[in-house]
Structures are given as structure tokens and as C-alpha cells.
Amino acid sequence: MNQDELHEYLLKLKNKNSQDPTIAEYKKTIRQELNSYRADQPHPPMNSLLPYSEKKKDIVFYSFMEAHGHAWRPKIGEHEYKRLKLSWQSLRKHNTDIEIRFCYSERINLFRDPESTLGKDRNDSLYDKWASLCNDYGVEMYPFHESFIGNEPNAWSIHRWYNLALWEKENLNILYLDADTYINGDIQLIFDIYKRDPVYGREEIGFRHDPNQGIHGKDPRFYLDLIDASILAQGGKTEVQKYCLGVILLNHSIHKLFTPEVLSGYTDLLERIHALKVFYAIPNFRIMDEFALWVLLSRWSLRTSLFGDQDVTQSFLEKKHETNFNPIVLHYTTKDEEKFADWAYARSCNPEFSQLSRSQEERESSVI
DSSP states (O other), rough: OOOHHHHHHHHHGOOTTTTTTTHHHHHHHHHHHHHHHHOOOOOOOOHHHHHOOSEEEEEEEEEEEEEOOSSSOHHHHHHHHHHHHHHHHHHHHOOSSEEEEEEEEOOOTTTTOOTTOOTTTTHHHHHHHHHHHHHHHTEEOOOOOOOOOOOOTTTHHHHHHHGGGTTTTOEEEEEEEEHHHHHHHTTTHHHHOOOOEEEEEETTTTTTTHHHHHOOOOOHHHHHHHHHHHOOOOOOOOOOOOOOEEEEEEEEGGGOOOOOHHHHHHHHHHHHHHOOOOOOOOOOOGHHHHHHHHHHHHHHTOEEEETTTTTTTESOOOOOGSSSSSEEEEOOOOOHHHHHHHHHHHOOOOHHHHHHOOOOOHHHHHHO
16 A cells, blocks of 8 residues: 555544454554565665764753743743753753753743744743753753744644754754753763664653553554554654653754754644544544654654663653662653652752642643
């Protein structure tokens, strides 16, 4: 099948359940369609995608947009401030030299006035608060790239990819970190250990290569087949890792591939998922931006690799670190934030950890 035929075939599954007598034939057909997709080697070589530079700077990158939408919700920004302060504090404890870049937008009217330029309607008190925190930890602060409007699907998350265009002329290895990260060692080690391939990350929690509990049911392999098939149906070329996007390393200047034109197509895919025009096998729509990125990586036919859970751990607490907690990066995730905060405070008595704890009401009010 070509990609359109495959997509139409997948859409026929929408009204079927596991007891349908035709499901066995669907499973067989889909797996056959995935044979070459899973067997093909990533190509072309990196230096045919981009002018290859031997000399690249290593940087750590964060990005945050204040919650706007239909109602101004300052509690989200307040909590993100606490998270980022802890992340930067822990990073600088082990490395005072590496460059950290932080993209920030505090425009209250970002959604209401998409024609306005970045910086208009600026809340000076908010901006100054963040600028002061950046100054405390030697973090360079940037405005958002002009191509990002703010009313895109999953805008609260995807701004990070738009902001990569700020550095389109630089040769970089970029480690992107979410705010809910704790650095437990020298972050330079991530760049030194994971050098070969263009992309590294941890797979989404509970997927095939992740040891945490997640995907379940009688046939989790068919569920994963459906995700691969839906990537293939959107123009994917080679199998890619299904990344959780809290900790992602982009090597060899591949950030230059994230052009405004490419991201326009990325956003279009998100809009079609929102409109239920795309077969989307994942029950959680909050991670559809992850799915769209997997599609991009597959279209580019990039070789995608995984961080070892010795070095980058996610959720709290993985078995690897139960006895001796020694990762370089912990992505504790919002779901396990309370567990991490209690554990870390008990170990250190540092009040910065206890400030991560929130009431149920506060957590619910912070959902975007």
C-alpha cells in the first residue's frame, strides 16, 4: 500500500474492537506493511542533510511560555519558576561553564493578538523576575522566534521546536530539558557519551524500550504496530524511537532542520489530529506533539538512539537507581513530582524541594 491507502486502511479500525473476527487479518496485514519500514536503514548520511561541521558548541536549552488561553493562570508560571530554579541550581552545582539558553514569552495577549510582535503587551514584573533568575545562574535569555504565534495546537509544548530557528546559523549540539528535571552530575557527560547519532532520548514511558509500566492489555505489540503504521501513513520512511520529549539531545546541528516551513507542516499535522482527520492510535492527546515529532524524524530518516537509563532516568524511581541513585539527569515528570519532592527533601532538607509539593487543587488548576 502507499501511505494514503494505508491511512484509509487504518481508519477502518476505528469502529472495531478486539472481539471483531477481522482483527486477526488486520494485525497480519499491518505487520506485513511494516516489514520494510522496520528493516530499512536510516539514510541519507547526516552530511548530505546539512553542511557538516566538525566543530560544534554544546549548549543546554530550556523554553517556557506563560499560560494564556482563555484565562490568565499565574500559578502555572509560579510553579514552573520553582522547577526551573531547582533544575538550574542542580546543573550549576556540577558544571559552572556550559552555556544555558532559555527562551521565554510572557505576552499576556499572545492568543488574542496573533499579529502583535514578540515583546508587545509585555508584563515587565514577570519578565524582570525571570531575568533575575537567569542572571543568578548564568543563563542567557532569549525571546521566542517570530515564527511562533501561540495559538497552534499544543502551543504550550511545541514552542521549543520553533525557537530552534533562533540559532539557525550556529553549529550546535543541543540538549533540551524540560523544567521538571534534576541534574545529579556533570551535564557535559551527556554530550561526551552520546556523540555518534543525531538524536538521543528516552522512549515514552511504558513503550517497548522503556522499563516502566505503561502499555498493557492482551496485545501491546499490536498497539505499537498501530503507532508505527500511523507514522508510516503520514510519510515516515524508517522506524524511529518513540521519544518522551522531556530530555532530548540534538547533535550535529540538526536543529537547522526545524525551519519555519517544516514546522508549518508539523503544525498542520497537529491540526488534522485535533480534527480527527488522522488515524491516531495513542489514547493520550496531550502527547500528540510527540507523535508529530516522531513523524518528522521518520520523514528525515534520521538514526534515533536511546539514552541508557543509567545516565538519564525518568519517572520516579526506576529500579536501576533504587539502591544507588546516580543518574546524570532525572526527568521526574509531573506525575511523580510529589514522590520526588518528598524523597529529595528527606535526603537533603533543602526547602527548594519541599516547594515542589502542591495540593490537589493546585495541581488541577495548573493543567493546560
